[in-house]
Amino acid sequence: MYAELHAHSFYSFGLGASHVHELLVRAKGLGYPALALTDANLCGALEFARAAAGLGLQPITGGAVTLDCGGQLILLARTRQGYANLSRLFTCANLADRTDPKLDVRFLPGHAEGLTLLTGGRHGPLAPLLLQGRWEAARRCLQQWLDWFGAGAVYVELQQNLVQGDKELNLHLARLAQELGVPAVATNHVLYHSRQRHQLQNVLTAIRRNTTLEGALPWLQPNAEFYLKSPQQMARLFRWHPQAVRNTLKIAGECAFNLSTDLGYQLPAPPVPEGYTVDSYLRQLCYEAAARRYGRITPKARSRIEEELGLIQKHRLAGFLLLYRNLVQLAQEIMVEEGLAPPETPLELRPPGRGRGSSVALVTGYLIGISHVDPLAYDLTLERFMPEDLQTLPDIDLDFPRALRDKLIARVHREFGPEHAVLAGAVATYQVKGIIAGVGKALGLPSEELKRLSGSLNSHHPADLKAEMLAMPEFREKVNGPGWNHLIALAPQLIDAPKGLGQHVGGMVLSSSPISEMTPIRQGAIEGRYIMDWDKDSVADAGFAKIDLLSLPVLDQIEQALNLIEQRTGQRPDLARINPADPQVYDMINRGKSMGVFLLQSPAQLKMGQRLKSRNLLDLAYQVALIRPGVGVQGSAVSQFVERYRHGAAWDYDHPLERRALERGFGIIVWQEQVVQLIMDVAGLSAAEADRMRRAFGKRHNQHLLKLWWEKFQDGARARGVPEETILKIFHKVNGEYMFPESHSHAFAISAYQAAWLKCHYPTEFFVALMNCQPMGFYPLEALKEDARRFGVPFFNPCVNASQGQCTPEGGGVRLGLKFVQHLGPASVAALLAERQRGGPYSSPGDLVRRVALKPQAVECLVLAGALDGVCKNRRQALWEAGLHLAPAKGQQVLPLDLDRDVPPLADFTPYEQMLAEYRTLGLYPRGHLLEFLRPGLGKGVTTLAAAEQAEDGAVLTVAGWPVARQHPRGEKGTVFVTIEDETGDLQLILWPRVFARCRKAMHSHVIKVTGAVSRWDGTANLVASRVEAIPVPVEMPAAHDWR
Amino acid sequence: MPIACVLIPHFIYHAHARRQPELRQGPVILAADQGARKMVADCSPQIAGLRTGMPLAAALAVAGNARVVEADQACQRQEFQEVLQALQQRCPAVEPAGLGCAYLDLTGLEGLYGGDAHLALALQRALPPEFPAQVGIGTNKFVAYLAAQLAQYGNAFQAPADARAFVQQFPVECLPVSAAVIARLRQFGFKTLGDVAALDIGPLQTQFGPQGKRMWELAKGVDSRPVMPMKEEDTVSASLFLPCGNASLDLLLLGLEVLARKLLARKEVMGKYAGHAAMACAAAGFPTWQRSYAFKERLGTIDKLLPALKSRLLPDPPRFPVEELSLALSDMAGETGAQGLLLEQGRTSGDGLVATLAQRLQARGGGMPSLYRVVNVAPDHPLPEMRYVLAPLNPESTAEVRPVNQPVLAQVVKEGQELALQCPQGGAGEQAPVRATVQDLWKVDLWWLPCPASRTYYRATGPGGKQFTMFQDNLSGHWYLQQP
Structure with missing residues (x-):
């Protein structure tokens, strides 16, 4: 028997080449009683521990720590204290250098308790000393470790990977161990679970060194012997020292610590004034705010407040809510410092952020400023979000405007301390483009060709790489070529493999006890941020409360729009009090005119609006929830829901046990909670187990996990009398794709409604703010401009005398800001505005050039964008005049001569040329559309999109347009939906898989001509394409957004 | 003074097709590296819509079914050299003006060939048949160049006497200025040389600087540049094969040193200093890696030349196992300001000792001996035969770099x-x-x-x-x- 005590997974980022579960399954198959995961961090430690438990294998948590004096040690946690010490040691190394962590050995003695040390084999500190003949130094080193860790906790590690020199080194190590009475232990320094992975491991080493395999030769393992070997193989390799093999089991027996047990996590307690408890303080805050908000506290409001305070007290949530209030107060401090809010503004009147999740249903949340929604005004009931039998902390995320959120994170770190407020990590994984670039470079393939290949791919799965290359003429012949054949073979092994640790978008863990004792922390790439080794899944598995401080660009947009409205009208609308059932707003949404509106703007949402015909916030909550991958992937679930909800189609449950879970979704799983409820009710699992099963569906490489859960689900459902075929049917309703929690839907529906309300009633301010908050959403500026024009909001070219840096409202339209002019950077914009402020408006192109030091390219772009039309209508003349006044290169002085006679008469650009130039320099054509100019050349049979949208079902038409957006929905098996736009409107095309494959190349064109049949269905109009033709245009239109 | 312009459109394509006739069987794009990007160097004549310098990705969007071939600069230069030599057979004053273009001063040759038309025919016939040349004759280089644009293969085109009227019709793209200047001319609405000529020189000069004056003159058919006959090619080159196809940088540098010493030891290079060097690395299955370097100061000793070559190779080495390495030195001239040693005694260098040893061995045994030194190129390589090589010590010998410890x-x-x-x-x-x-x-x-x-x-x-x-x-x- 044997247990491997030194194994690396992908989580060692560039060293290991197997997933955690692959190592475990292989170890189990080989009959190991235990396996140690000793990555260079603890990113995968919890996943490993939980997966091992599922397989009935003993997990040993450990790590490979690199020392700053050279060499690597393996540390295995025997106890909870040992684990805390290991986590602290990694933290110490991370804080010294986040990109290349190395541990100062002086930290070891203070953190030795509960840890077993293995000396690291050929990469340990002893190896070079022994090979250089420095025996005395080696003895001293080993003795020091004995002194720090204690006899019985130190083992000399022997490795026999059939590397030249292993035998000699092992003899030296064994002799040293014997001299000092230290036991030896055998390991195989595992880097992958099976021999076949050695090629990938070599490639990962080259990627890590940012070089080719040849260039990485000094660091490559020389052979393929670093895999999990059978006990018999290990016994043969160490037949000269059988005790070393037996000691693996001894050590495994001592390492009983299980990481999935309680780590001592607790939320910090918020400060309250003297004489108050958290409950009494919360009560006081609520009633003070209610008086401000409502004036007179009605019996209804009082009753609701009391009901909530009772539940909050029962579930001991007052401190939790006050902690959130703390965070929002920090955000308000920042707003006051930035001059964005008056200092005396009560928190609830102008909350800097918006809650989503359970907070939406709490009047208390509304009153203490963590929610933007008055549940009384929107009639949101409480029990759905805070039931009597609440088992877990309510899920509350806070959304902030972009700029505010970044500052808030730094402020939270400062306020609580980096040991007690740490951002969750996010493990980046290899995807197909990164695989092609990284693996291709390691294989020495030409970078330009790799770039072309990854830019031309249609599939995002590397298993399709060979087929994709065969379909491309320039890559067809390379498929079996040297290097390319290896790329094709290795790429699928790397998909979804952990690549590196980054920062979660905004998930913060607050803890009263030091987080570094539970998981290592390190500084983030952004200064002032600290992140932990664990990602959101591990954080959830560990039971940490993660507070999501997220940025929602729509909040920036809404804030700006409100400010503009206040500037124009003197009144600032209170979005918390607008009519939630304004028919005009819903009419707009239901006509599919909600482009630019948060959550309601994707092509799928525009269609859904036309089908669902929402009339209230509940409808809207369903609408935003339906267009999520988790719903779309359920076959025709979305259509079924619309049929049942809107058209009253009959339906029934597959089994009565589904009722509680599926009733609200009309038999369809629309929200995340329904999945958990369904599993609980059908299979009898607990809420915690059901949630784990739900999350298992979303994990990568989860086949073995799903097999285990299927068995559990099946047993439970059988015990409840569910027939076999129904069990399978219900099990298949569960999926791991993303769905909204119900509370999110409602919170987002309100934010979406508020944005739609602004678009409907204040379109000018809406579009100005929308343009200023770009990039945001999915549509290029040109598409947003066209939408604005259709809403009666014209766009005006930027103007050196009228524009600011940002867009501004002007005459009911949008004056484009100078920042939209290409090659005009922020410094140039600022200089131009400052000089205009100082010296007055510019009188001519020459005047501009003389007064502001702009680069020639910037001047050219200003002219071509029409920004000097106000001072010189003829743009060619403007270019010539500006060119005369541009200073020569290299600082030569310009003579003050009159240059007016050097301006010859020049014919201006044609409108067509002006249009092309404006697309090039602005990314949009404010006054019109490209298709206006192309239409005369398209031929007689080409219909406008506005006319096509009115055509009869089945009519065969030819249309032309610019592809604005492309969608590849996962449940649609290769069907592609493309939105095209012309000067009259937009239309959705449907391309079945065969048609798309045929027309794939044409689809990359900037303008396309499409022939197809009109399909009218459920209030929507589409064109089912049968032929697509590329139309060459002399300008590069913005690329279509690709949803996958 | 009549001047002829010999123009070979798609020269790079024809140069490659001459060596690889199968390239003529379908559409081909020849690509070259420009920094990290691949650009179009040339293409088959039948492909429309491509231009030199266009990014390859954009070219493939236009001609997706074209075969992409790596442009071989060495091949292009050699072929063009052959063209120039052929032209020199007919006319002593030949000035190369970029690949595929040459100017010839025809002064005094009318009598020899019986007129310009016969001369033009003779020029065309002198060239290898794979290069379809267009010959234009004019009173100056620019006019001759424009005339060549109108010529067809087999006939020369003689520009009319009124040069100004002749050039008016041509598009501004014909002007020998940068693409950026052409783009600006177009932007101002100037489509033809006639549009440019219609302006006064003042505004043009104010807008474009000295180039403006030049463009104005050319647009009026005035070009005072004489034909500058080319100098005799003075390139020396050498190549060697590396053992085992090796990507080791150390081995590459060693090979470079061996080649540099060989070249500097040649009699024709003695006392001369190179202003230009070209390196090439080749291996089966990989496009040839080629780099050319111009030196600020001419270099002619190993202690100056080798570091200069190394410093250029190291930041941008070939990334494949090199099998053949070649080095060429050109633009040779006499020493420029480098101080040499007056007295040699007491300062015998390692090279001097080797030379002495080689001479003695030669005197004893007959024939130039091959002396080697063992060089450690990859000390930790897992394959023992890749760790060391034998490098020839004596630059005058024909010995190559040899492997050691072969199985x-x-x-x-x-x-x-x-x-x-x-x-x-x-x-x-x-x-x-x-x-x-x-x-x-x-x-x-x-x-x-x-x-x-x-x-x-x-x-x-x-x-x-x-x-x-x-x-x-x-x-x-x-x-x-x-x-x-």
């Missing part, structure tokens, strides 16, 4: 922990089967090499304590002896 085929039978060897041991002709006990074994697996290596090494002890190291090739099953 020797052996007959071995493995029986448990024993190996039975049946191979020559010690002197030639000795065949002694030997039984040796395995003391150690290790494995090497280098799967990505052009010739993948997968070996199991054994260190064994034979009779009398003699040590053997051998390996079994896991791919072929053959056994070899090799020092570790």
Whole structure:
């Protein structure tokens, strides 16, 4: 028997080449009683521990720590204290250098308790000393470790990977161990679970060194012997020292610590004034705010407040809510410092952020400023979000405007301390483009060709790489070529493999006890941020409360729009009090005119609006929830829901046990909670187990996990009398794709409604703010401009005398800001505005050039964008005049001569040329559309999109347009939906898989001509394409957004 | 003074097609590196819509079914050299003006060829038939160039006497200015040279600087540039093969040093200094890596030349296992301001010692001896034969870089922990089967090499304590002896 005590997974980022579960399954198959995961961090430690438990294998948590004096040690946690010490040691190394962590050995003695040390084999500190003949130094080193860790906790590690020199080194190590009475232990320094992975491991080493395999030769393992070997193989390799093999089991027996047990996590307690408890303080805050908000506290409001305070007290949530209030107060401090809010503004009147999740249903949340929604005004009931039998902390995320959120994170770190407020990590994984670039470079393939290949791919799965290359003429012949054949073979092994640790978008863990004792922390790439080794899944598995401080660009947009409205009208609308059932707003949404509106703007949402015909916030909550991958992937679930909800189609449950879970979704799983409820009710699992099963569906490489859960689900459902075929049917309703929690839907529906309300009633301010908050959403500026024009909001070219840096409202339209002019950077914009402020408006192109030091390219772009039309209508003349006044290169002085006679008469650009130039320099054509100019050349049979949208079902038409957006929905098996736009409107095309494959190349064109049949269905109009033709245009239109 | 312009459109394409006739069978794009990007160097004449300098990705969007071939600069230069030499057979004053274009001063040749038309025909016939040349004749270079644009293969085009009227019709793209200037001219609405000529010189000069004056003159058919006959080619080059197809930078630098010493030792280079160097690295299955370098100061000694070459190679080396390395030095001239040593005694360099040793050995044994030094190029390489090479010491010898410690085929039978060897041991002709006990074994697996290596090494002890190291090739099953 044997247990491997030194194994690396992908989580060692560039060293290991197997997933955690692959190592475990292989170890189990080989009959190991235990396996140690000793990555260079603890990113995968919890996943490993939980997966091992599922397989009935003993997990040993450990790590490979690199020392700053050279060499690597393996540390295995025997106890909870040992684990805390290991986590602290990694933290110490991370804080010294986040990109290349190395541990100062002086930290070891203070953190030795509960840890077993293995000396690291050929990469340990002893190896070079022994090979250089420095025996005395080696003895001293080993003795020091004995002194720090204690006899019985130190083992000399022997490795026999059939590397030249292993035998000699092992003899030296064994002799040293014997001299000092230290036991030896055998390991195989595992880097992958099976021999076949050695090629990938070599490639990962080259990627890590940012070089080719040849260039990485000094660091490559020389052979393929670093895999999990059978006990018999290990016994043969160490037949000269059988005790070393037996000691693996001894050590495994001592390492009983299980990481999935309680780590001592607790939320910090918020400060309250003297004489108050958290409950009494919360009560006081609520009633003070209610008086401000409502004036007179009605019996209804009082009753609701009391009901909530009772539940909050029962579930001991007052401190939790006050902690959130703390965070929002920090955000308000920042707003006051930035001059964005008056200092005396009560928190609830102008909350800097918006809650989503359970907070939406709490009047208390509304009153203490963590929610933007008055549940009384929107009639949101409480029990759905805070039931009597609440088992877990309510899920509350806070959304902030972009700029505010970044500052808030730094402020939270400062306020609580980096040991007690740490951002969750996010493990980046290899995807197909990164695989092609990284693996291709390691294989020495030409970078330009790799770039072309990854830019031309249609599939995002590397298993399709060979087929994709065969379909491309320039890559067809390379498929079996040297290097390319290896790329094709290795790429699928790397998909979804952990690549590196980054920062979660905004998930913060607050803890009263030091987080570094539970998981290592390190500084983030952004200064002032600290992140932990664990990602959101591990954080959830560990039971940490993660507070999501997220940025929602729509909040920036809404804030700006409100400010503009206040500037124009003197009144600032209170979005918390607008009519939630304004028919005009819903009419707009239901006509599919909600482009630019948060959550309601994707092509799928525009269609859904036309089908669902929402009339209230509940409808809207369903609408935003339906267009999520988790719903779309359920076959025709979305259509079924619309049929049942809107058209009253009959339906029934597959089994009565589904009722509680599926009733609200009309038999369809629309929200995340329904999945958990369904599993609980059908299979009898607990809420915690059901949630784990739900999350298992979303994990990568989860086949073995799903097999285990299927068995559990099946047993439970059988015990409840569910027939076999129904069990399978219900099990298949569960999926791991993303769905909204119900509370999110409602919170987002309100934010979406508020944005739609602004678009409907204040379109000018809406579009100005929308343009200023770009990039945001999915549509290029040109598409947003066209939408604005259709809403009666014209766009005006930027103007050196009228524009600011940002867009501004002007005459009911949008004056484009100078920042939209290409090659005009922020410094140039600022200089131009400052000089205009100082010296007055510019009188001519020459005047501009003389007064502001702009680069020639910037001047050219200003002219071509029409920004000097106000001072010189003829743009060619403007270019010539500006060119005369541009200073020569290299600082030569310009003579003050009159240059007016050097301006010859020049014919201006044609409108067509002006249009092309404006697309090039602005990314949009404010006054019109490209298709206006192309239409005369398209031929007689080409219909406008506005006319096509009115055509009869089945009519065969030819249309032309610019592809604005492309969608590849996962449940649609290769069907592609493309939105095209012309000067009259937009239309959705449907391309079945065969048609798309045929027309794939044409689809990359900037303008396309499409022939197809009109399909009218459920209030929507589409064109089912049968032929697509590329139309060459002399300008590069913005690329279509690709949803996958 | 009549001047002829010989223009070969798509010269780069024709140069490659001359060596690889199969390129003519379908549409081809020739691509070259420009920094990190691939650009179009040329294409088949039948492909429309491409231009030199266009990004390759954009070109493929236009001609997606074209075959992409790496442009070989060495091939282009050699072919053009041949063209120029052929033209020189007919006219002594030939000035190359970029690949595929040359100017000839026809003064005094009318009598020899019986007129310009006959001369033009003679020029065309002088060229290899694979190059369809267009010949234009005019009163100056620019007019001759424009005339060549209108010429067809087989006929020369003689520009009319009124040069100004002749050039008016041509588009502004014909002007010998940068693409950026052309774009600006177009932006101002100037489409033809006539549009440019219609302006006063003042505004044009104010807008475009000195270029403006030049463009104005050319647009009026005025070009005072004389034909500058080319100098005789003075390039010296050498190449060598590297053992085992190696991507080791150390080996590459060593090869560079060997080649540099060889070239500098040549008689025709003695006392001369190079202003230009070109390196090329080739390997089967990879596009040739080529770089050219111009030196600020001419270099003619190994202690100056080698560091200059190394400093240019190191930031941008070839990224594949190089099999053949070549070096060419050109633009040779006399010494420019470098101080030499007056007295040599007491300062005999290593090179001097080697030269002396070589001379003595030659005097003794007859023939130039091959002297080598052992160079450690990859000390930790898993394959022993890749760790060291023998580099020729004597630059005058024809010796190449040689591998060391190559595996020797052996007959071995493995029986448990024993190996039975049946191979020559010690002197030639000795065949002694030997039984040796395995003391150690290790494995090497280098799967990505052009010739993948997968070996199991054994260190064994034979009779009398003699040590053997051998390996079994896991791919072929053959056994070899090799020092570790």
